[in-house]
Structure formats: structure tokens, C-alpha cells
Amino acid sequence: MFQLKDFYSYDDCKGTADWLMAQTAVRPTIGIVCGSGLGGLADMLKDQVVFNYKDIPDFPESTVHGHAGRLVFGTLKGRPCVCMQGRFHQYEGYSIQKITLPMRIFKLLGVQTVILTNAAGGLNEDFKVGDVMIIKDHINMPGMVGFNPLVGSNDNRFGVRFPCMSDAYDKELRQLAMNIAQELGYEDFMKEGVYCVVGGPSFETIAESRLVHRLGADAVGMSTAPEVIVARHCGMRVFALSLITNQSVMDYDSEEKANHEEVLQTGKHRAEQLERLVSTMVTRIEHNNNYA
Numbered sequence: 001m002f003q004l005k006d007f008y009s010y011d012d013c014k015g016t017a018d019w020l021m022a023q024t025a026v027r028p029t030i031g032i033v034c035g036s037g038l039g040g041l042a043d044m045l046k047d048q049v050v051f052n053y054k055d056i057p058d059f060p061e062s063t064v065h066g067h068a069g070r071l072v073f074g075t076l077k078g079r080p081c082v083c084m085q086g087r088f089h090q091y092e093g094y095s096i097q098k099i100t101l102p103m104r105i106f107k108l109l110g111v112q113t114v115i116l117t118n119a120a121g122g123l124n125e126d127f128k129v130g131d132v133m134i135i136k137d138h139i140n141m142p143g144m145v146g147f148n149p150l151v152g153s154n155d156n157r158f159g160v161r162f163p164c165m166s167d168a169y170d171k172e173l174r175q176l177a178m179n180i181a182q183e184l185g186y187e188d189f190m191k192e193g194v195y196c197v198v199g200g201p202s203f204e205t206i207a208e209s210r211l212v213h214r215l216g217a218d219a220v221g222m223s224t225a226p227e228v229i230v231a232r233h234c235g236m237r238v239f240a241l242s243l244i245t246n247q248s249v250m251d252y253d254s255e256e257k258a259n260h261e262e263v264l265q266t267g268k269h270r271a272e273q274l275e276r277l278v279s280t281m282v283t284r285i286e287h288n289n290n291y292a
């Protein structure tokens with residue numbers, strides 16, 4: 001068991017990456033993060049080398065149902081990948097530096113492209129439960145009031161002090177995903193939009209859902225944006241999607257109540273299609289060097 005801290009230096013991150021690389025020959029160029037109930041993506045990897053988070057130096061442990069807490073190395077259609085079967089959230093009590101640490105480990109493992117998935121509540125009235133939203137931008141509510149993962153001293157070996165975020169969600173990868181979705185016949189449930197991250201773990205009040213919708217968000221969740229910021233800071237390309245697992249309650253007459261069981265259930269229903277979408281993307285990234 002290793003002691004958990006709140007700040008991780010370049011050398012700390014390198015120590016963890018080296019520890020992992022000493023135990024697997026897989027040198028991943030694609031990193032995947034599985035959202036709530038979406039961990040089945042990791043099961044697609046062949047020739048797996050699996051680490052439980054509790055055994056990895058400096059890694060926190062997963063505490064949320066639907067997040068298995070395993071780091072899986074392997075190949076997806078021949079392409080070396082690493083997959084987080086479960087992510088960390090600030091509401092679990094971890095610092096923002098801790099929940100984003102895996103992105104820096106990805107970078108030091110050689111990852112060039114990160115694919116993140118999450119479960120989110122739908123705010124856009126055109127969205128239905130089961131829709132998949134390609135994220136084109138985010139609103140980082142905690143970040144806007146100081147809870148940004150890059151707060152603290154900056155190490156230039158990772159990236160610059162003031163990284164740009166207007167291009168965080170790679171345009172070509174978004175187009176690639178949309179093309180693949182069309183080929184697979186998924187256009188009926190594919191959407192694109194803005195993801196808003198809130199602190200959780202309580203789901204939003206009606207007034208909060210209305211507020212973030214008015215601010216321009218199409219979906220609301222409790223993760224992803226901090227990871228994206230750290231991934232972009234250290235120069236990895238990012239693709240992210242939200243599975244709309246529930247409709248955010250926006251109406252005082254509604255009888256609906258957000259709950260984690262519905263979130264996991266919707267994940268199960270769309271799992272196969274999401275796995276096909278992501279695995280086909282991984283293949284295409286391999287076939288076109290522009291993407292890697």
C-alpha cells in the first residue's frame with residue numbers, strides 16, 4: 001500500500017509510469033477512460049495486463065459503483081491501448097490533482113490520443129435518454145471558481161503555464177466519430193454539444209439544471225473536464241463523449257428523479273454500440289497518421 005498525497009511532481013508521475021512499464025511490454029499510444037457503467041470498453045482489449053488501482057503507486061482507489069478500479073493494458077484491433085476501467089471524481093474526496101493524475105501517467109507511458117467517456121444528464125430538449133453526445137466544448141463550473149487541476153506550480157516538462165482550451169476537443173476526431181457513427185447506422189442517436197461539469201455527488205436541483213442549460217450546456221455531469229484540461233496541458237489529443245443516461249429534471253411538475261441505478265442501466269443498453277464506435281475509431285486512428 002502506498003501513501004496518497006495531493007501534489008504529484010514530474011518525478012512522482014515518472015516513477016509510477018516506470019513502475020507500470022516495468023511490468024508490461026505494452027506501449028500504449030491510445031488511452032481510454034471509461035465513465036459510469038461504461039467499463040465494458042476495457043473488456044475489448046486483447047492480451048490484457050491488468051493492474052488494480054490499489055496496487056499502483058500513488059493511484060487512488062475507485063469508490064463508485066460502476067467503476068471497477070482497474071487499469072487495463074492490451075491491444076484493440078492490434079493497436080496498443082491503456083484503459084481506465086473506472087475514473088476518479090472530486091466528490092469521492094480526492095483532490096483535483098489526484099483525480100487527474102492518470103492523464104500525466106498516460107502521457108509518460110507514450111499515449112498520444114485520449115478517448116474519454118462519461119454518463120451525463122441531458123439538458124438539451126432535443127436529447128433523449130440513450131443518445132450519445134460528442135463533446136465539442138465544456139463549461140468547467142468548479143474550474144471557473146478556482147478548482148482547476150493546473151492550479152499550483154507549473155512544470156514546463158508537462159506544458160505551458162497558460163494552456164489554450166478553445167481547441168480542447170479535437171475537431172478531426174469529432175468528425176471521424178460522426179463519420180463512423182453514420183457508417184454504423186447510429187445517426188439517430190448521435191448528437192454533439194457542450195458538457196458542463198459540476199461538483200456532485202448530489203444531482204442538480206431544477207434551478208441548477210435550468211441555470212447551466214441557459215449558460216449553454218447541453219448535458220451535465222461530474223467528471224471529464226478536469227481530465228481534459230490536464231491531457232491538453234501535456235499535449236495529448238482529446239476525444240470525449242457523453243452517454244445521456246437520464247433527462248435532467250427541468251420542470252417543477254415533473255415526477256422524475258435522477259438516480260445512479262438509471263445511469264448504470266442506460267449504460268448497459270448502449271454498451272455494445274459504444275464499444276463498436278470507440279473500437280472502430282481506434283482502428284481508424286491507427287490507419288491515419290494525422291490522427292495519432
Ligand SMILES: O=P(O)(O)O[C@@H]1C[C@H](O)[C@@H](CO)O1
Nearest residue numbers: 035036118119222223260263
Ligand atoms: O464518471 P462519470 O462522469 O461517467 O459518472 C457520472 C457522474 C457520477 O459519477 C455518476 C452519477 O450517476 O455518473
